[in-house]
Amino acid sequence: MDYDVIIVGAGPAGSVLAYLLAKRSLNVLLIEKETLPRYKPCGGGIPLKTLRSLPVDVSPVLELEARWGILSYSGRHMLRVPLKNFGWLAMRDRLDYFLAQEAVKAGAMLMDGQVVYRLEEEDGRMAVHTSKDTCYTRLVVGADGVNSKVAVCSGLLQNRETGTALEAEVEVSHAILEEYGSTVIFDFGALEQGYGWVFPKSDHLSVGVFCARSGSAGNMKRQLERFISQQPMLNNCRIITVQGHRIPLGGAFHPLHNGRVLLVGDAANLADAWIGEGIYHAVRSAHIAAEEIPSILESSPFDASRYTRRVHAEIVYELKAARRFAWLVYNYPWQCSVALTCSPKMQKIVFGNIRGDVSPRNMLGQLLITSPQILYEVLRNRKLASLQHMKTIEVR
Numbered sequence: 351m352d353y354d355v356i357i358v359g360a361g362p363a364g365s366v367l368a369y370l371l372a373k374r375s376l377n378v379l380l381i382e383k384e385t386l387p388r389y390k391p392c393g394g395g396i397p398l399k400t401l402r403s404l405p406v407d408v409s410p411v412l413e414l415e416a417r418w419g420i421l422s423y424s425g426r427h428m429l430r431v432p433l434k435n436f437g438w439l440a441m442r443d444r445l446d447y448f449l450a451q452e453a454v455k456a457g458a459m460l461m462d463g464q465v466v467y468r469l470e471e472e473d474g475r476m477a478v479h480t481s482k483d484t485c486y487t488r489l490v491v492g493a494d495g496v497n498s499k500v501a502v503c504s505g506l507l508q509n510r511e512t513g514t515a516l517e518a519e520v521e522v523s524h525a526i527l528e529e530y531g532s533t534v535i536f537d538f539g540a541l542e543q544g545y546g547w548v549f550p551k552s553d554h555l556s557v558g559v560f561c562a563r564s565g566s567a568g569n570m571k572r573q574l575e576r577f578i579s580q581q582p583m584l585n586n587c588r589i590i591t592v593q594g595h596r597i598p599l600g601g602a603f604h605p606l607h608n609g610r611v612l613l614v615g616d617a618a619n620l621a622d623a624w625i626g627e628g629i630y631h632a633v634r635s636a637h638i639a640a641e642e643i644p645s646i647l648e649s650s651p652f653d654a655s656r657y658t659r660r661v662h663a664e665i666v667y668e669l670k671a672a673r674r675f676a677w678l679v680y681n682y683p684w685q686c687s688v689a690l691t692c693s694p695k696m697q698k699i700v701f702g703n704i705r706g707d708v709s710p711r712n713m714l715g716q717l718l719i720t721s722p723q724i725l726y727e728v729l730r731n732r733k734l735a736s737l738q739h740m741k742t743i744e745v746r
């Protein structure tokens with residue numbers, strides 16, 4: 351069994367890359383350790399930029415569109431904004447399975463339920479050992495997430511920086527689902543160095559906490575319980591599942607290739623440290639890999655360094671800026687929440703960044719240039735943020 355490329359991991363990075371390479375008529379094998387579809391702890395937030403970056407139309411597996419956004423601080427709702435063409439919500443089991451199936455339709459071969467546990471270079475090709483088989487290829491792509499076995503086996507990203515996220519899928523009453531069923535909530539007072547979120551799904555809510563530091567499971571559980579107790583609409587919710595996962599904190603310039611191996615997505619540590627989102631960067635790195643792999647396969651001596659250089663230039667620089675913004679928000683969460691509540695200018699820039707109109711580097715630049723206007727708006731509108739137990743304020 352010889353393949354041009356073997357991709358390990360059928361998350362968004364792996365499946366999108368398999369799809370793109372199969373479309374380029376390469377002989378591709380996608381190996382996934384779980385049997386698909388599989389549950390993945392994730393808010394399932396798909397902002398416009400992510401939707402646009404996907405090479406296939408995923409509307410059949412989108413649960414709903416986010417029509418309202420609430421900014422909350424320790425359970426106090428400070429700002430409610432209408433959203434249009436901003437973002438969608440998906441359950442990852444359905445989204446990821448859909449993308450894997452699209453890759454298969456495009457011509458990739460999928461083997462699920464098989465764990466890759468060892469890689470070996472033999473006579474100018476790679477042997478990929480799985481729990482059931484051994485397959486051979488000219489190039490291995492690690493798309494196997496933040497705990498990447500491929501990275502470990504190839505000596506890449508030995509000291510990765512990660513945060514932690516814990517998510518609960520919760521059942522709420524019909525009345526709550528009616529009221530909050532298309533509202534995304536962000537709470538930057540929920541925990542230190544992080545935020546809490548409530549993302550609706552068609553029949554339940556996904557509730558989670560993200561900490562931009564590695565946190566112990568026990569501590570994250572307490573933070574999640576505290577966040578749930580602070581949000582009035584979650585008072586009588588029933589928790590269906592709770593699962594945690596590490597989130598890579600992107601923004602450091604590590605090599606992302608070694609010999610006949612390269613990394614994409616979370617395996618390459620490409621998530622955003624300010625909001626913890628990673629699907630967009632996973633898909634972007636898959637696009638870059640798909641553009642570079644045909645010439646990498648032709649190179650002699652074998653050389654994948656252009657892939658690393660492009661990811662650094664096109665993604666990591668941006669993630670570095672996102673990390674600076676994360677530092678600001680997580681060290682001054684109350685001040686940033688007040689500024690966001692009171693300043694339409696800041697809302698435009700920050701929501702524009704999440705939606706995808708403003709890159710992290712542009713966001714920092716625009717915030718700096720417009721800081722006098724933002725300050726003026728905060729002083730003019732400060733009453734908006736000073737009410738105790740504030741009712742929802744609608745800013746149109």
Ligand SMILES: Cc1cc2nc3c(=O)[nH]c(=O)nc-3n(C[C@H](O)[C@H](O)[C@H](O)COP(=O)(O)OP(=O)(O)OC[C@H]3O[C@@H](n4cnc5c(N)ncnc54)[C@H](O)[C@@H]3O)c2cc1C
Nearest residue numbers: 359361362363383392393394395466494495615616628629
């Ligand atoms: C609680 C939480 C909430 C999040 N919310 C959001 C959000 O709302 N929006 C957003 O954009 N991002 C979010 N993220 C981040 C997002 O989930 C990841 O950035 C994204 O999944 C990365 O995609 P990927 O394809 O690189 O890796 P993954 O989606 O992690 O996929 C890796 C795949 O590799 C498989 N695998 C692992 N090891 C092996 C092996 N040895 N052999 C074979 N297969 C293997 C895994 O089973 C998995 O299917 C969230 C993360 C968490 C933890």
